Amino acid sequence: MQFEKRRLGETKLEIPTLGLGCASLAGNMAAVAETDARATIAAALEAGIDYIDTAPFYGFGKSERLVGDGVRARREELILSTKVGRLLAPQFGPYDPPNGWVDPLPFVDVFDYSYDAIMRSFEDSLQRLGLNRVDILYVHDIGEATHGKARNAVLWDQLANQGGYKALRELRDNGTVSAIGLGVNEWEVLMDAFELGDWDAFLLAGRYTLLEQTSLSPFLETCIARKASVVIGGPFNSGILVGGDTWNYGKAPEEIVRKVGIIQSVCADFGVAMPAAALKFPLTHPAVASVIPGPRTPTELQQILDWWAVDIPDGVWDAMADKGLFAPGTPLPSGKTV
Template sequence: MADRTFEKRRIAETDLEITTLGLGGATLAGIFKPTDEMESRATITRALEEGITYFDTAPQYGYGRSEHMMGNALRGKRSGTVLSTKVGRLLRPIASEADRQYPHNWVDPLPFEQVYDYTYDAIMRSFEDSQQRLGLDKIDILYVHDIGVMTHGEEENARLWGQLADSGYRALRELRESGVIGAIGLGVNEWEVLMDAFALGDWDVFLLAGRYTLLEQTSLNPFLSTCIERKASVVCGGPFNGGALMGAGVWNYAKAPQHIIDRVKALEAFCAERKVSLGAAALQFPLAHPAVCNVLPGPRTVSELEGILEWWHEKIPAEFWAELASSGLVAEGTPLPGGVVAE
């Protein structure tokens, strides 16, 4: 067991408490690049050994592969951990890749296709299906996955949002109120739909990927400020903006536009001049916001996890954040570590 420790934060007003660093299960299922199953399981095990207690997965990740893998790695080791998965996609079996309806970025996914369905019955079925794939009797958090215009377009999203509003949200509330799960929320890549969710009802936690990072603070207002008012927590997924902050030239699952590339270069130069790792700054940045309870990267291997841990525990001088606050590289009003606020 490593001697490095992690701060823990409570999720909203629930009984769930998690380490501020978590482990995301998408890359482990082979998004964009192939993964080795034994290496993926070893990565989850290493995270446990290091003291990480929050793990996230979803039916969509590898079309069942991530949930199978996560369950196999966590089975018998759930004490003190918090596990989240997602609803909104059912999986139906297919005979071949030619039977797929939707394009995807998974390498060697399991032989299933996604079916979008946010109704009461579908959410209840999705929850039970996930329990079976995980091989676990307890799931702590359920997120409504990828609802929003970015994924579905205006017209189709209106139809699917109607499903969630008419009956799906009721299913989530029933599961939470019965104590079957501990928290409910949405897991998305766009903050705007989360404002619609606030109008629908009360939520405990949102997993927002890529919209509150060192590179991008578009969700600062009104979303994060509303989270404070409504006592909802935020898990910051995609802290490297899908690889953009690591120089991959990718942003929002596509080629990064020039203004993003330029912004990354400016942040790289700022960090290099002060001898601070850009990865460390990116990981430690979100936690200064009082709504944020967790940062959720997705390492592909044990080696990548080790790199993340080194960045996580890197000591960044208070002067770095003070200078960043007046640099113009982050949005005005952004809280930064050390108690400073961007000008």
């Protein structure tokens, strides 16, 4: 397939509007056979998807190893992102893996956003990947919703005052990486990041989707003003937009289930699969460069590609707007603004 390419911030990078997120391949919330994980990466490359995102946190090194093996022969054709902010500490003997990972590598994550830790994390990622470079480096999972106010203040100080941001700027300014940003589930911390300086891209999961547009203002507006791009992770909101019952990595509350039911009803009226609408919706915003769902198998990937190919009538978006499903100011694929 041919995918539209969009420029990432003011960098020279152009990424496809559909990428591959690789958290699920490492056993996020459900077991994934290694053969399926490897086959999914190969199928994505064959389909023309040439933006792949991974992180040390995903399976505590497992995702990076799988991705590195999968892309090494075609590295020059791809744009690759990974993340910093966690170091991996080895574990010995039986232990219960935290964060819902199924059969991860024998490590746990240790948060550290200081200068030395970011440099070490980046070097460790290159070794796990078995590659000599990545294109985009994101600061991973910082923010009050993730850590709580008191703990986040300590970690933010590492990024802001103990050289974390300085390390990222050095890596970008000397050409070691082409773009820097943050990869998080909460948009509020990204507004704080703008106070530190300039960024090229943000990977934001779940906060600008068919179901939720909480980041529209002021975050996405600020991205336009500051010429930073956004990659949308979790376009299905953890599964609720593909017919599952999970939202934000847990069981969806009743108000979310009700809203999804309305979305599903509108899609059904037009004969459109709800996941197809979920994939296409975020890309209408001018700040958004790509969406990166996380299939676990080649079959799931093919389903995503089938949804991607669906031509969605403008009436779908207008009907959803009439039912109050979008935040004020939301641009619609029909060309209208709510």
